[in-house]
Amino acid sequence: MDTEEFQLPRSRMANERLHAMIPGGAHTYAKGDDQWPENLAPVISHGSGAHVWDIDGNRYIEYGSGLRSVSLGHAHxxxxxxxxxxxxxxxxxxxxxxxxxxxxxxxxxxxxxxxxxxxxxxxxxxxxxxxxxxxxxxxxxxxxxxxxxxxxxxxxxxxxxxxxxxxxxxxxxxxxxxxxxxxxxxxxxxxxxxxxxxxxxxxxxxxxxxxxxxxxxxxxxxxxxxxxxxxxxxxxxxxxxxxxxxxxxxxxxxxxxxxxxxxxxxxxxxxxxxxxxxxxxxxxxxxxxxxxxxxxxxxxxxxxxxxxxxxxxxxxxxGITAQLHALGERLAAGVRAAAAGMGVGDHVVVRGRASNLVFATLDENRQPSQQYRTLFLRQLLAGGVLAPSFVVSSALGDADIDRTVDVVAQACAVYRKALDAADPTPWLAGRPVKPVFRRLA
Known part of the structure; x- marks a missing residue:
């Protein structure tokens, strides 16, 4: 789906309700909507295994489930x-x-x-x-x-x-x-x-x-x-x-x-x-x-x-720990190959132990960039991948990994365009995502 067509109207309204009653709009700052592209912070309806559904009816392959807590998948x-x-x-x-x-x-x-x-x-x-x-x-x-x-x-x-x-x-x-x-x-x-x-x-x-x-x-x-x-x-x-x-x-x-x-x-x-x-x-x-x-x-x-x-x-x-490592190794290899194939292997970087993968989004000077992270997250969301990190659960299947790698490749193609323009702003459609630990809201 094109990112311009990808909208979350029900989630947007639910986020407004959350902020009206709950300071920060979430019970963990790392789950705040400031961690996601503007107006694209899904509010979850339910989950099963490695998939979650938002209240707008979209299904996602989910990574980093429950801030790394749901390592066996939802509703195991x-x-x-x-x-x-x-x-x-x-x-x-x-x-x-x-x-x-x-x-x-x-x-x-x-x-x-x-x-x-x-x-x-x-x-x-x-x-x-x-x-x-x-x-x-x-x-x-x-x-x-x-x-x-x-x-x-x-x-x-x-x-x-x-x-x-x-x-x-x-x-x-x-x-x-x-x-x-x-x-x-x-x-x-x-x-x-x-x-x-x-x-x-x-x-x-x-x-x-x-x-x-x-x-x-x-x-x-x-x-x-x-x-x-x-x-x-x-x-x-x-x-x-x-x-x-x-x-x-x-x-x-x-x-x-x-x-x-x-x-x-x-x-x-x-x-x-x-x-x-x-x-x-x-x-x-x-x-x-x-x-x-x-x-x-x-x-x-x-x-x-x-x-x-x-x-x-x-x-x-x-043998769940071994499964997590095997899944993570497959995912890391796929993401690195996709990024390299699109010419952004030095900018979309996968790091960490295979069972606990994170990604870095680097700008044209190879410095960490919240703007490029926003671009990358927007593309992943539109492709049905909810991934603040690439931390795997054992509920993921090979088809989930393959689909994720395909979506990453599409995101990296856009990333390359932004690097060539030396300006990701046209692809952000709003403010960039923000770090959790900052002095001012």
């Missing part, structure tokens, strides 16, 4: 069966459910490098709990975050370091310092500069590039030498890198780690896991000061924990 039958078994049995009680026992056993069998686990609803719940625990255990105030990683928590200790720091006291932000990924010498210098002040190092163990050889083991040694807690944020790497996350793949064991996203296949569940010696500080079987680790009303909802158990079982029995 095995997950839904587990959830349905619990729905008629009650979801929340005045005492723990046996489902909590079963979910913890399943998790610790999946991630054997962890000795204890506690569940919550959101990634921010568990990363903040990990930071609080590290501060309690070490008696130190400062948090060292990997400055190359985009997001850790909605809470003040992290958001205060972003351009959206309004409402956060400077005294809080000053307690968070940053280290660069892959640079052990710089991290050593930071730990020395703030000797005996840094409670923890928190990072995603891997991102768009593989860890340099020896890097994670070097961080483990630095944390031990300086007496701080090593925390792996495995929200993205958990299950997608291996069933046991990046720590299982690379063989470096953190003190604490946090999981979410793929864990529930769209159901709300996250996990804080780690060494018993640390985790017990948040329990009842020790003689020291109590740590308010995690205490959430809905953290142990039975249907969400049943979903997590079913997801992990499915990964183990069906």
């Amino acid at each position: 039958p095995r997950v839904l069966e587990a959830v349905r078994r619990e729905l008629d049995r009650g979801s929340n009680f005045v005492r723990p459910s046996i489902v909590e026992v079963e979910a913890a056993e399943r998790f610790l069998a999946t991630v054997p490098t962890a000795e204890m686990v506690k569940f919550a609803k959101n990634g921010s719940d568990v990363t903040t709990a990990a930071v609080r625990l590290a501060r309690a255990v070490t008696g130190r105030p400062r948090v060292a975050i990997c400055g190359d990683h985009p997001f850790f928590s909605v809470d003040d200790w992290f958001i205060g370091t972003t351009p959206m720091s309004a409402g956060i006291p400077a005294a809080t932000t000053e307690l968070t310092v940053a280290f660069p990924y892959g640079d052990l010498a710089a991290t050593q210098e930071l730990l020395t500069r703030y000797q005996d002040e840094i409670a923890c190092l928190i990072l995603e163990p891997a991102g768009h590039t593989e860890p340099p050889p020896g890097y994670l083991a070097g961080l483990r040694e630095l944390a031990d030498r300086h007496g701080c807690v090593l925390i792996f944020d495995e929200m993205i790497t958990g299950l997608r890198w291996s069933e046991a996350g990046a720590q299982g793949l690379y063989g470096v064991v953190p003190d604490l780690s946090t999981f979410g996203k793929a864990l529930g296949n769209g159901f709300a569940v996250s996990a804080l896991a780690g060494r018993r010696q640390l985790m017990e500080w948040g329990g009842l079987r020790h003689s020291g000061d109590r740590v308010f680790l995690l205490s959430t009303t809905h953290g142990a909802e039975t249907h969400s924990l049943a979903a997590a158990t079913a997801v992990q079982t499915t990964y183990a029995e069906e």
Whole structure:
């Protein structure tokens, strides 16, 4: 379909209704309509497998489903069966459910490098709990975050370091310092500069590039030498890198780690896991000061924990991680070939691990461009591909990948025209998409 003919009138009206009642028009800033071309932000009706339908009646092949959370595809039958078994049995009680026992056993069998686990609803719940625990255990105030990683928590200790720091006291932000990924010498210098002040190092163990050889083991040694807690944020790497996350793949064991996203296949569940010696500080079987680790009303909802158990079982029995890598490799090869064939191989660039692909849109100077991203997204949408990234789910089939590559090729043909004109503006039909983290709306 020509992009000039592609319109979403019902979605446009629904977005106006969303903004009238919900700040930002969405419950996650990354889902905001400012992340999409103007007036082309689909509002979803439903999804099945790797496909979603908007309220205008369009069907899309979907990537990055649920901000990477729906890795098995929408309405996965095995997950839904587990959830349905619990729905008629009650979801929340005045005492723990046996489902909590079963979910913890399943998790610790999946991630054997962890000795204890506690569940919550959101990634921010568990990363903040990990930071609080590290501060309690070490008696130190400062948090060292990997400055190359985009997001850790909605809470003040992290958001205060972003351009959206309004409402956060400077005294809080000053307690968070940053280290660069892959640079052990710089991290050593930071730990020395703030000797005996840094409670923890928190990072995603891997991102768009593989860890340099020896890097994670070097961080483990630095944390031990300086007496701080090593925390792996495995929200993205958990299950997608291996069933046991990046720590299982690379063989470096953190003190604490946090999981979410793929864990529930769209159901709300996250996990804080780690060494018993640390985790017990948040329990009842020790003689020291109590740590308010995690205490959430809905953290142990039975249907969400049943979903997590079913997801992990499915990964183990069906080899889902390997499937994600195979699908991603097929997609990456196809997109790169399509871009090269249209003469934009240096401008539409696929990056990342095969199970977690993203794309960069570069201008005529090979610099990241929101304008060219807008052009690219418009063309994908008109071709029936909803892709803020190229993160795959296991529900994708070969036909979906082939269709996506065809649409990408068509988009790259337009991209080439814009590069030749040295101006993508005629193909934008409105304002460019915007970065999530910016100071002004």
